[in-house]
Amino acid sequence: xxxxxxxxxxxxxRYAGASKFIDGRVTGAAFMLRExxxxxxNLSVNWMEFLRKNSVVEEISELRCIFSKKMTVGSxxxxxxxxx
Amino acid sequence: xxxxxxxxxxxxRITELEENWNRLQATLKDIFNRTDWTGRATINDLVNxxxxxxxxxxxxxxxxxxxxxxxxxxxxxxxQSPMSxxxxxxxxxxxxxxxxxxxxxxxxxxxxxxxxxxxxxRRQHFAVEFLPTGRVQFVVFAPDSTNPKSVDRFSxxxxxxxxMSKVHSLGVGDWAFG
Numbered sequence: 551x552x553x554x555x556x557x558x559x560x561x562x563x564r565y566a567g568a569s570k571f572i573d574g575r576v577t578g579a580a581f582m583l584r585e586x587x588x589x590x591x592n593l594s595v596n597w598m599e600f601l602r603k604n605s606v607v608e609e610i611s612e613l614r615c616i617f618s619k620k621m622t623v624g625s626x627x628x629x630x631x632x633x634x
Numbered sequence: 635x636x637x638x639x640x641x642x643x644x645x646x647r648i649t650e651l652e653e654n655w656n657r658l659q660a661t662l663k664d665i666f667n668r669t670d671w672t673g674r675a676t677i678n679d680l681v682n683x684x685x686x687x688x689x690x691x692x693x694x695x696x697x698x699x700x701x702x703x704x705x706x707x708x709x710x711x712x713x714q715s716p717m718s719x720x721x722x723x724x725x726x727x728x729x730x731x732x733x734x735x736x737x738x739x740x741x742x743x744x745x746x747x748x749x750x751x752x753x754x755x756r757r758q759h760f761a762v763e764f765l766p767t768g769r770v771q772f773v774v775f776a777p778d779s780t781n782p783k784s785v786d787r788f789s790x791x792x793x794x795x796x797x798m799s800k801v802h803s804l805g806v807g808d809w810a811f812g
């Protein structure tokens with residue numbers, strides 16, 4: 551999927567912990583490269599329409615399932631949807 | 635049976651206690667100011683410095699937010715570095731000097747740096763990341779004075795000490811100063 555061109559009409563989301571939000575509003579801190587192991591060399595995002603779900607709620611639910619298989623998804627973490 | 639103190643005696647005793655408290659606070663402040671905290675202070679030390687010695691009305695609110703972010707940094711997994719003491723020190727030094735700035739929104743970067751924001755709208759936005767080196771990375775969105783429908787965008791790096799003089803001409807004071 552890396553390098554795939556996403557149609558302009560589609561949406562992406564990015565997972566971010568609660569420390570990246572101010573009063574519920576996402577900040578630019580969520581869109582910096584992560585210091586994970588290995589560190590991000592590109593900004594990781596999720597292609598929402600690729601999940602083929604019927605609603606945002608279903609999309610986010612699916613993303614939570616996918617993420618929880620590889621990491622602990624924080625209870626206060628969020629998925630930020632872009633290109634609204 | 636002990637004698638009840640007179641109101642004058644109570645008043646004198648209160649004054650004496652207040653003077654002792656002020657002397658103690660001044661001594662502690664002096665110790666904080668004379669100590670080279672570089673690389674030695676803990677987050678807790680710096681939060682206490684902010685809470686008790688930074689002359690801002692919002693010092694307690696900022697201290698509470700820093701403590702919240704510090705806690706979050708320990709539970710957000712291996713993608714999140716712990717809060718940087720040097721970045722926090724840089725931030726505290728900045729807001730202690732820039733008393734005209736209103737209370738910032740504060741977030742934490744993935745590498746543990748403090749990121750402060752002053753935002754009035756999508757078109758009036760000033761964000762600063764405090765680097766451990768004493769420098770800052772900043773971004774400003776400001777209305778274009780020649781075309782109010784357009785937004786100017788600036789970003790760069792600077793020394794924290796001269797940041798406000800650098801961004802002053804961009805109109806940041808219009809929304810970030812109280």
